[in-house]
Amino acid sequence: MHLFAEATTKFTLELYRQLRESDNNIFYSPISMMTALAMLQLGAKGNTEKQIEKVLQFNETTKKTTEKSAHCHDEENVHEQFQKLMTQLNKSNDAYDLKAANSIYGAKGFPFVQTFLEDIKEYYQANVESLDFEHAAEESEKKINSWVESQTNGKIKDLFPNGSLNRSTIMVLVNAVYFKGQWNHKFDEKHTTEEKFWLNKNTSKPVQMMKQNIEFNFMFLEDVQAKIVEIPYKGKELSMIVLLPVEINGLKQLEEQLTADKLLEWTRAENMHMTELYLSLPRFKVDEKYDLPIPLEHMGMVDAFDPQKADFSGMSSTQGLVVSKVLHKSFVEVNEEGTEAAAATGVEVSLTSAQIAEDFCCDHPFLFFIIHRKTNSILFFGRISSP
Secondary structure, eight states, X not given: OHHHHHHHHHHHHHHXXXXXXXXXXXXXXXXXXXXXXXXXXXXXXXXXXXXXXHHTTHHHHHHHHHHHOTTSOHHHHHHHHHHHHHHHHTOOXXXXXXXXXXXXXXXXXXXXXXXXXXXXXXXXXXXXXXXXXXXXXXXXXXXXXXXXXXXXXXXXXXXXOTTOOOTTEEEEEEEEEEEEEEBSSOOOGGGOEEEEEESSSSOEEEEEEEEEEEEEEEEEEGGGTEEEEEEEBTTSSEEEEEEEESSTTOHHHHHHHOOHHHHHHHHOGGGSEEEEEEEEEEOEEEEEEEEOHHHXXXXXXXXXXXXXXXXXXXTBSOSOEEEEEEEEEEEEEEOSSEEEEEEEEEEEEXXXXXXXXXXEEOOSOEEEEEEETTTTEEEEEEEESOO
C-alpha cells in the first residue's frame, strides 16, 4: 500500500497548491475526493480516463506496480487498493468512529452498462439507485443531501444547494467521510487558557489554548525551519500530525518547499523521536466548501468537463455524458477530548534530534493532517490561519 500512500500524498499537495492562494483556513478530505474521482474513472475511457488517472496520481504509481508484475492489470490495482482502504476505514471499534460511504444516483431509465454497476458495487461498496431528475429534481436533491447528512452524523448538510440539480442531470456520485476520535491523552480542560494566536507579525486574536506536557513523536526539520509533532488518537491507528513553522510568518515559505517525498519522509515513524514536549494547541472548528472543477482542470482533468471531449462510454452507450459539478464540503472540530471531522464529495454528471522538554506552541498559522497509520493515507488535510 506504500504506492497508494505516495499517490494520496501527491494528490493532497497538488490540490493544496490550487487552494492555498487565499489566506483563509483550509480543510478537505483528499481520500473523499479521490474516491469519488476513482468511481468516475471506472466509467471513463480514452483520454478522459487517462486524465482522471493523472489527477489521481496513479499513472506513475501504477507504472511501478506493473513493472514489478507485467501480467498485472494496472487499473485493477487502483480500484482494489481503494477497496482495501474502504474495508480498513469502515472497521468499527471503540477507539474512534470512522465511516466512509459511497453512493451513485442515476437518472431514471438511464441505460448504465451492467459491468460498471457491478464494479462500482464490488470495489466501492457503493449504493446505486435511480432517481427522477427530470420530473423531480428537488426531491432528488433532498434525498441525496439527507443521505450525506446521515452518513456524516449530521455534520455535512445540503451538499447540493437548492437548484443545483436539474432535468439535465444524468448521474451524481457522492462520497462521504466522517471521523470522530478521542486523543490518546486528553488535554486537561483545567490547563486551557486564553492566549494570543498571531495571524501575522502585527496582528493577534484571543484563542482558547489547550496544553499538555508529555512525550510525543517529534522532529525538528532543519531544512525548512519547522517542527512536526504526531498527536495520536486512542488506539493509535490514526494520528493528527501538526507542521509548525518556526517563524510567525514562516508558513508561505514552508508551503513552497513542501513536496510529497518530503512529507512522506518526515512522517515515517522511524524518522520521528519520542520527545517530552510542552504542547499548546488551540481549540478550533473549521467548516469549508469547495467547488472543484477549476482546481481539477488545473491539475489536468480537462476532458471530463467538456461536452465535446468527455468519454464516459464505460458507464453508458448514450452520448453526451459530462461532469457538471464536483462539490466538496468538510467539517472539523478539535477540542480537549479529541477531533470530529467529516467531508463529502459529490460529482454530478449531466447531459451536456531533540532537546529536553521541547516547546511546541501552535500560536501562529500551521498545517495539520489526519493520517491512517497502517496505510499512511491522508484522510483530512488543513491549514489553520485563524482558529
